Amino acid sequence: MAKKRLVLALGxxxxxxxxxxxxxxxxxxxxxxxxxxQNGWQVAITHGNTPQLGMIHTALNELAREHKEYTPxxxxxxxxxxxxxxxxxxxxxxxxxxxxxxxxxxxxxxxxQVTVDPYDESSYTxxxxxxxxxxxxxxxxxxxxxxxxxxxxxGYRRIVAAPRPVAxxxxxxIKALLEADQLVIAAGGGGIPVMEQGSSLKGASAxxxxxxxxxxxxxxxxxxxxxxxxxxxxxxxxxxTDHEVHLDKVTAADADRYAKEGQFSAGSMLPKIxxxxxxxxxxxxxxxxxxxxxxxxDALAGRGGTTIA
Numbered sequence: 001m002a003k004k005r006l007v008l009a010l011g012x013x014x015x016x017x018x019x020x021x022x023x024x025x026x027x028x029x030x031x032x033x034x035x036x037x038q039n040g041w042q043v044a045i046t047h048g049n050t051p052q053l054g055m056i057h058t059a060l061n062e063l064a065r066e067h068k069e070y071t072p073x074x075x076x077x078x079x080x081x082x083x084x085x086x087x088x089x090x091x092x093x094x095x096x097x098x099x100x101x102x103x104x105x106x107x108x109x110x111x112x113q114v115t116v117d118p119y120d121e122s123s124y125t126x127x128x129x130x131x132x133x134x135x136x137x138x139x140x141x142x143x144x145x146x147x148x149x150x151x152x153x154x155g156y157r158r159i160v161a162a163p164r165p166v167a168x169x170x171x172x173x174i175k176a177l178l179e180a181d182q183l184v185i186a187a188g189g190g191g192i193p194v195m196e197q198g199s200s201l202k203g204a205s206a207x208x209x210x211x212x213x214x215x216x217x218x219x220x221x222x223x224x225x226x227x228x229x230x231x232x233x234x235x236x237x238x239x240x241t242d243h244e245v246h247l248d249k250v251t252a253a254d255a256d257r258y259a260k261e262g263q264f265s266a267g268s269m270l271p272k273i274x275x276x277x278x279x280x281x282x283x284x285x286x287x288x289x290x291x292x293x294x295x296x297x298d299a300l301a302g303r304g305g306t307t308i309a
Contacts, residue, residue, distance in 0.1 A: 005178065046217055049190075079189055115201070165190065174221065
């Protein structure tokens with residue numbers, strides 16, 4: 001009998017912000033993931049990378065600023081580095097937790113490239129703030145290179161586009177690992193953004209929305225469940241008001257209606273809702289779950305969180 005397949009998208013709370021926090025956070029996440037595996041689920045994991053990406057981007061560009069023999073690191077390279085270092089901690093935490101339970105299952109991190117459309121509408125309205133704070137002079141130099149900056153409270157920072165993911169380049173490798181019943185970590189941080197140029201792939205100066213990439217990963221691997229772990233137990237209507245309503249179960253059609261009514265923030269919950277709807281509508285018998293790490297096990301068993309079907 002084929003195992004049920006779960007794509008699990010880990011949010012900020014599951015990874016922490018700095019190296020010590022990440023070590024502790026992934027150990028906790030590994031316990032939840034090991035529970036799923038013990039209950040017979042086949043699991044592919046994806047994750048965010050915003051703090052880690054910012055740290056790497058800032059560090060390498062500060063190095064280039066202080067030492068002229070080094071060059072600034074492109075966003076795609078920083079994204080690749082973040083996948084490697086988050087994957088390193090996460091796969092080792094998972095390996096340790098599984099061995100403790102007598103489960104001997106390989107865990108692999110796939111350095112994952114995701115193609116984007118250079119003409120995506122987001123390219124004309126960059127929104128993602130990244131990197132260190134710059135002076136006005138440094139910001140001007142960035143803009144002369146063709147990059148975008150925005151004025152902040154303490155100076156200027158670079159902003160980049162967040163295009164929709166088109167295709168996962170390494171999807172066949174990811175599928176092969178899942179078919180072999182192995183645990184795979186893929187498309188971290190939304191994937192390394194690349195553009196196709198003939199037979200070559202070129203890194204794009206962008207950050208792919210991680211939730212949309214998680215939805216694409218779930219569709220391409222024909223998952224049964226797409227689960228987003230975030231900072232709240234449930235999706236809410238009228239969030240942050242005296243009339244807040246928690247959603248337990250909602251249809252994809254109703255979720256779409258709520259989204260069009262403006263119920264969900266574009267920077268946090270909306271991409272999760274839209275990715276869930278796309279995933280559900282692309283196949284039969286699928287559902288999506290949005291909840292917190294603490295509620296994840298109960299939510300997968302139908303006893304908590306918000307289920308969209």
